[in-house]
Amino acid sequence: MSKSLGTVADLPPDYYESLLRHNLLPLWPSLRAVLPYGRPARKTRPVMWRYADVRPNLLRAGELTPIEKAERRVLVLCNPGFGLENMQATPSIYIGMQLILPNEVAASHRHTPSAIRLVIEGEGAYTIVSGEKLPMEQGDLILTPPGLWHEHGHSGHDPVIWLDALDLPLIYGLDISHAQEGVSQQITDEHNLSAARYSQGGIVPYASLHSRTTQFPLLRYPWRSVKRSLLELEPITPAGEPIHVAYINPQSGAECLASMGFSALMLRPGETIKMHRRSASAVFHAVEGGGTALVDGESMAFDVADTFAVPTYAQVQIENQSSTRPAFLFVIDDAPLQRKLGLYTVLGDGSEVAGATW
Numbered sequence: 001m002s003k004s005l006g007t008v009a010d011l012p013p014d015y016y017e018s019l020l021r022h023n024l025l026p027l028w029p030s031l032r033a034v035l036p037y038g039r040p041a042r043k044t045r046p047v048m049w050r051y052a053d054v055r056p057n058l059l060r061a062g063e064l065t066p067i068e069k070a071e072r073r074v075l076v077l078c079n080p081g082f083g084l085e086n087m088q089a090t091p092s093i094y095i096g097m098q099l100i101l102p103n104e105v106a107a108s109h110r111h112t113p114s115a116i117r118l119v120i121e122g123e124g125a126y127t128i129v130s131g132e133k134l135p136m137e138q139g140d141l142i143l144t145p146p147g148l149w150h151e152h153g154h155s156g157h158d159p160v161i162w163l164d165a166l167d168l169p170l171i172y173g174l175d176i177s178h179a180q181e182g183v184s185q186q187i188t189d190e191h192n193l194s195a196a197r198y199s200q201g202g203i204v205p206y207a208s209l210h211s212r213t214t215q216f217p218l219l220r221y222p223w224r225s226v227k228r229s230l231l232e233l234e235p236i237t238p239a240g241e242p243i244h245v246a247y248i249n250p251q252s253g254a255e256c257l258a259s260m261g262f263s264a265l266m267l268r269p270g271e272t273i274k275m276h277r278r279s280a281s282a283v284f285h286a287v288e289g290g291g292t293a294l295v296d297g298e299s300m301a302f303d304v305a306d307t308f309a310v311p312t313y314a315q316v317q318i319e320n321q322s323s324t325r326p327a328f329l330f331v332i333d334d335a336p337l338q339r340k341l342g343l344y345t346v347l348g349d350g351s352e353v354a355g356a357t358w
Contacts, residue, residue, distance in 0.1 A: 005031055044090050044281055044311035045081040046295035051120070051305035058099045058161060067104045074098045074164060079309050087168070089309050090281035092334040093260065094168035099161050100125055100154045108151035111179035113171040114257045117142040118163040118285060118330055119223075120305050124156015129219050131188035136162065139223025139287050141247060141330075143256055145216050149182050163285055163307065165332045167259040194218050198250040199225065208251055217251050223287065227328065230266040234326075242273050255336040265329045267291065267320035275316040277347040282310040282333040284318075289327030291320045313347065 005028045008016060019025060033041065058075050067073060074096040078084040082091075089095040098117075100106060102124070117127060118141055125136040129150045134142050142162075144150040154160055171177045197205050198218045208217065229245050237243045243266040247256050255261050261280075264287070267273060284293065290303040294317040295310055301321075302308060310316055320327040338344035 005029065040312060042311045042313075043079075043081040044309060045079055046298045046300065046309060046311065046314065047079050047081075048293075048300040048302060048306060048308045049077045049095075051303070051307075054097050055161065055305075058097055059159060062099050062101050062159065067100070067106060071109075072098055072106055072164075073100070077307060089283050090169075090311070090334070092167055092170045092337060093281065093283055093332060094164075094166040095283055095307065095332075096164040096166075097161060098152075098164050099159060100152055101159055102154050102157055104154050105184070106152040108149050108182035108184055109179050110147055110149045110182060112146050112176050113166045113168045114146045114259055115144040115164060115166045116257070116260070116262065116332075117144070118165070118287075120161045120163060122156065122158050122160030124158070125152065125154045125160035125162075127152050128185050128187060131185055132192060132194065132219060133187050133190055134192050134220040136160065137223065139227070139328075139330075141221040141223075141226075141262060143216060143219045145257060148216070149185055151182075151185060165260065165283065167257075167334075167337075170259060170334075170337070192220055195220050195222060201229070201250075204250055216256075217249065218256075221247055226264050227288075230264060230328065231326075234266065234268065239268070239271070240273060242275065243267070257336065258340070259334065259337040261331075261333045261335045263331045263333075265318075265331060267318060267327045267329075269325055270320060270323045272317060272319040275318070277313055277315055278333075278335065279312055279343060279345040280333040280335040280338055281312050282331055284308050284310060285330045285332075287328045287330050289320060289322055289325055291318060291322075291327050293318050 008029045054075060061073055061075065065073060076087045077089050077095040077097065078087055079089050082088040087094055119136045119138050121138060123137065127134045127136060127142050127150060129144055130148050136142060168177065194217060226245065230243055233243050245264050247262040248254060249256055285307045286302050286304050288304060293300045293302060293308055296314045300308055335344055
């Protein structure tokens with residue numbers, strides 16, 4: 001194949017203008033831009049969003065904009081590689097931070113994008129999904145799958161802030177992104193019983209073996225259970241290897257949502273780990289502790305509740321700078337989407353190799 005392709009300047013002006021009038025373009029002048037040799041042309045930048053910068057602006061938003069004027073009071077974490085107006089953290093992942101104040105209700109709606117909430121701070125908030133009332137405690141993962149009614153409320157005393165992640169760039173790009181207003185839901189499960197039904201890995205209610213009435217049997221993953229699992233893995237995980245757990249559907253064993261994957265990572269005090277280079281783009285969020293992330297050679301110090309973006313195929317090294325306390329990170333990626341497309345690869349890992357050497 002030619003390494004030197006023709007350009008627009010090689011074409012007669014009248015020919016090129018005729019193509020444009022008929023809504024046509026020649027491929028060859030732009031071919032290498034969309035299909036480069038060797039490595040993808042990535043727009044995602046390694047970028048850090050510091051909670052110390054986000055939080056005061058989010059609280060100010062609470063003073064400036066009542067919930068009735070916002071529907072969802074959110075500041076979007078925008079990756080400059082895509083242009084801030086596109087509201088993308090990575091090619092397929094949208095990230096926002098949402099504030100709800102005491103006695104507020106974020107009205108019921110449903111939408112085509114998949115969404116999750118990861119609680120950052122505050123007590124007393126809850127999310128209702130399809131009638132199930134889900135308490136929101138620090139570090140908890142809450143699912144709001146596509147097409148399910150959901151709303152948020154706050155019966156506590158202090159502001160509550162959480163991180164939102166949606167596959168909005170994907171769904172918007174497919175021209176199918178839309179929402180529907182709803183009325184306040186009737187609570188049919190006051191006590192979040194699914195968290196009790198699926199409280200232990202490998203154990204499910206017997207009835208679920210022959211009667212699977214819901215596609216999303218578990219909507220809330222308490223942080224205390226995830227953290228306990230990570231701590232129990234610590235003594236049996238070799239030093240330098242990631243202590244890493246995945247959030248899954250407890251009935252099917254598959255990812256929680258079709259297009260986004262969620263996992264949690266623990267670093268021992270003073271530990272440095274290198275992550276496998278993967279085709280998936282990702283967003284890391286510090287749940288507890290701090291450290292330094294080296295992403296494609298760019299060093300970014302992070303603290304509790306800071307968030308950073310990782311491009312596809314990036315080289316990622318994470319260091320826990322505390323000598324006394326572990327660090328815990330929550331990871332969002334688009335690996336489930338890539339697996340379904342048959343494109344997911346891991347470089348340098350014997351199980352899956354893309355064939356690229358860069």
